[in-house]
Amino acid sequence: MPTLNWIGKEAVTKHHKNVPFRLLEPVPELSCGPADAGNLIVQGDNLHALKALLPRYAGQVKCIYIDPPYNTGNEGWVYNDNVNSPEIRQWLGEVVGKEGETLDRHDRWLCMMYPRLVLLKQFLREDGAIFVSIDDNEVATLRLLMDEIFGGGNFIAQFEWQKAYSPRMDAKLVSWDTDHIVAYGKSTLASLNRLRFEQNNAQFTNIDLENGKKYRRRQWRKEGSGAKRADRPNLFYELTAPDGTPIMPIRPDGSEGRWRGQRSYYDELVVAGEIEWLKQSGVWQVYVKQYADSDATRPPSTWWPSDVYGHNHEAAEEIRNVLGVQAFSTPKPVRLVEHILQIATDKDSIVLDSFAGSGTTGHAVLKQNAEDGGQRRFILVEIDDHIAQNVTAERVKRVAEGYTNAKGQTVEGVGGGFQFCRLSTEPLFNADGQIRSDVTFAELAKFVWFSETQTGYTGQADSPLLGVHEGRAIYLLYNGILKDQSIGGGNVLTGPVFQVLPQFAGPKVVYAAANRLGTRTAREGITFKQTPYALEL
Numbered sequence: 001m002p003t004l005n006w007i008g009k010e011a012v013t014k015h016h017k018n019v020p021f022r023l024l025e026p027v028p029e030l031s032c033g034p035a036d037a038g039n040l041i042v043q044g045d046n047l048h049a050l051k052a053l054l055p056r057y058a059g060q061v062k063c064i065y066i067d068p069p070y071n072t073g074n075e076g077w078v079y080n081d082n083v084n085s086p087e088i089r090q091w092l093g094e095v096v097g098k099e100g101e102t103l104d105r106h107d108r109w110l111c112m113m114y115p116r117l118v119l120l121k122q123f124l125r126e127d128g129a130i131f132v133s134i135d136d137n138e139v140a141t142l143r144l145l146m147d148e149i150f151g152g153g154n155f156i157a158q159f160e161w162q163k164a165y166s167p168r169m170d171a172k173l174v175s176w177d178t179d180h181i182v183a184y185g186k187s188t189l190a191s192l193n194r195l196r197f198e199q200n201n202a203q204f205t206n207i208d209l210e211n212g213k214k215y216r217r218r219q220w221r222k223e224g225s226g227a228k229r230a231d232r233p234n235l236f237y238e239l240t241a242p243d244g245t246p247i248m249p250i251r252p253d254g255s256e257g258r259w260r261g262q263r264s265y266y267d268e269l270v271v272a273g274e275i276e277w278l279k280q281s282g283v284w285q286v287y288v289k290q291y292a293d294s295d296a297t298r299p300p301s302t303w304w305p306s307d308v309y310g311h312n313h314e315a316a317e318e319i320r321n322v323l324g325v326q327a328f329s330t331p332k333p334v335r336l337v338e339h340i341l342q343i344a345t346d347k348d349s350i351v352l353d354s355f356a357g358s359g360t361t362g363h364a365v366l367k368q369n370a371e372d373g374g375q376r377r378f379i380l381v382e383i384d385d386h387i388a389q390n391v392t393a394e395r396v397k398r399v400a401e402g403y404t405n406a407k408g409q410t411v412e413g414v415g416g417g418f419q420f421c422r423l424s425t426e427p428l429f430n431a432d433g434q435i436r437s438d439v440t441f442a443e444l445a446k447f448v449w450f451s452e453t454q455t456g457y458t459g460q461a462d463s464p465l466l467g468v469h470e471g472r473a474i475y476l477l478y479n480g481i482l483k484d485q486s487i488g489g490g491n492v493l494t495g496p497v498f499q500v501l502p503q504f505a506g507p508k509v510v511y512a513a514a515n516r517l518g519t520r521t522a523r524e525g526i527t528f529k530q531t532p533y534a535l536e537l
Contacts, residue, residue: 004144008096008111015095016115019051020427023443026419030389032397033417038377039362041396043388044423046354049381050119052423055446057379058456061123062349064130065340065361067332068116071109071138109138110145116354117149122454123352124186129156129344132182133332139180146184156183156190161336162306165313181304181340192343194297204292210273217276217287221249222260229256237263241284242277260288300343310335319358319391321405322398327391328358337364347374356380359392362418363399370414378418393420435532441479444531448476448511451535465502473504477512478531493517493528511535 024042026035042049096111120130130150134142139158147155159181167175184190204214221227222235229236229249235258239247251257259266269275274289306314310333318334320326337360345351347369353361365378380396382388402413428447430436435444442461449457453469464481466474477491490497494516508526515521515528 002144002147004110004141004148006110007107008092009114011096012111012114013118016047016051016118019047019115020429021055021447022048022052022427023424023439024052024421025424026421030393030420031418032393032400032420035419037417037419038375039365039416039418040378040421041356041359041362041380041382041388041393041418042421042423043382043385045383046381047116047119048423050116050123050354053379053381054119054122054456055450056456056458057350057352058122058450058454059125060350060456060458061352061379062125062128062346063341063344064120064124064128064352064354065133065337066120066130066353066355067133067357067360068113068355069109070135071105072135106138106141110141113142113145114149117145120352120354121149121186126187126189127191128186129190129192130184130186131159131340131344133161133179134182135176135179139182142182146182150184150186154185154187154190156185156192157300157302158182159300159302159304161304161309163312163330165306165311192300193345194299195343197293197296197298201292204290206289208273208289208291214292215289216292217278218290220260220266220275220286220288221251222258227251227257229258232258235259235262239266239286241279241286243284245284247284247286304336304339308335309333309339315360318360318363319395321407321411322363322395322403323391324406327387331358332360334360334364334367337361338368341365341368341376345374345376347372347376350377350379352379354381356382356392357387359395362392362396366396366399366414366416369416380418388420393418429532433532435478439479441476441481444478445476447535448531449474452509452511452529463502465504468504468506472507472509472527475501475508475510475512476531477510493521493526495520498524 022044024040028035040053042053044052092108092111124130132142132146143155143158160178161181162177163179164175164177167177169175201214203216206215206217207213208215226232228251236249236256237259239259241247249257249259266275269288276287276289278285278287312330312333314335315331315333316326316328319328319331341351341364351361351365356362359380362378362380365376368374369376380392382392396418398413400413400416400418403411405411426436428436428439428444445459445461445466446457449455449459449466449469452474455469457466459467464475464477466476468474477493477497480490491513493510493512493514498517498520506525508524509529510526511529511531511534513531515530517524517526517528521528
């Protein structure tokens with residue numbers, strides 16, 4: 001398989017492992033609705049934010065949609081569509097080193113994207129999928145990058161979205177009217193939903209007196225291309241009309257044609273009551289009945305036209321209507337992201353967008369839930385503090401609670417809410433490698449569980465027994481969970497402490513500050529891991 005190389009690759013392929021874990025600190029005054037709504041908006045560098053979110057959400061996300069910088073080199077937009085920002089330059093200097101100062105912009109883009117995609121993959125469920133918007137500047141490198149990280153065998157499709165409903169007349173060579181949306185699965189188990197297929201009910205004008213169903217007639221004799229006897233000789237055979245007349249598939253021009261299916265299939269249709277003979281102008285014609293299907297579905301198409309899935313102008317108007325200002329030049333329309341939700345999520349799925357920008361993904365999730373009664377949850381990450389507060393969060397808040405649009409009309413809220421968080425200034429571990437003194441049991445429990453299982457923690461974190469994973473019980477002794485904070489008490493594995501732990505008849509893993517059980521450790525089936533040193537984060 002072809003591989004992709006670029007300057008700085010060696011420095012970033014393992015960089016996600018060196019990113020420190022930070023805590024999420026709620027900001028109540030910027031949140032909306034109940035704190036347990038299940039939705040999050042996180043302000044901070046998405047690399048650090050993703051690392052902070054992993055202990056809770058690893059392996060839990062059904063759909064990821066991101067709209068990363070397209071790397072056009074355009075410096076003039078409100079939200080820069082490039083990787084030449086001060087934040088990225090600083091990051092490149094710290095991670096890649098001196099050569100990061102002279103990287104080609106494509107090298108910079110790849111350095112920025114690689115560790116973020118590696119982390120994003122860890123969030124997906126086995127049947128989950130990631131959708132990445134991109135244009136022609138980086139679509140080729142993105143495909144190779146995704147092949148390397150997700151595996152070429154997990155490529156789903158490259159969808160084409162018509163972002164402009166009319167060509168740009170001032171274009172120099174061609175008018176770029178489409179964007180690409182590249183989709184990959186976490187594994188070969190990735191699944192997409194089929195879509196409702198709206199049949200043209202006007203065609204189904206007949207009613208079957210036996211079952212009351214509407215149907216249309218279709219000639220049993222094959223029409224159009226491939227309709228000659230020579231094309232399928234085995235489909236040329238004699239049928240008998242209701243009055244006993246032998247009927248052959250003769251074409252209107254007198255040449256030998258053929259039937260649509262084999263004689264055995266015709267006989268099955270007769271038994272099922274789905275064959276109909278009509279005498280028209282003195283000539284017998286045979287038809288097969290096609291019934292209208294209210295539950296008909298179709299697979300998603302790779303062509304997403306603007307009249308169905310929205311366009312850039314519509315997206316800009318949506319933001320202006322909600323916020324009263326033009327905050328972004330080229331946001332994505334809600335209809336586009338809703339379509340992704342419809343084909344890639346269940347009604348209770350978690351949706352992640354780590355390049356949240358204008359908040360379209362959050363808007364789309366709330367709107368889709370209101371339309372189909374779903375309980376999808378979103379996680380949005382936005383690096384820019386001003387945008388996170390005044391665009392991302394403010395837009396989603398107004399959509400949830402209601403607002404007055406640009407025409408002065410009142411728009412009712414669709415419901416829902418979110419918790420707004422920032423990343424802690426200091427990492428989970430201090431400069432000496434010790435757990436910060438202000439870290440709570442519940443916070444550390446998520447990191448212990450993730451370190452041991454590489455899955456997100458969904459428990460209550462109110463017991464030293466965090467849960468059972470693959471047949472082994474995982475315990476954490478920390479911060480007085482046993483109501484004893486003495487140095488030799490609840491944070492250390494001793495005989496008395498072991499006696500009061502919730503029992504489990506099988507292998508046990510115990511994270512604690514120290515172990516005083518001695519040889520009893522092995523007899524009890526315990527694997528001891530000392531915190532913080534054993535936390536492979």
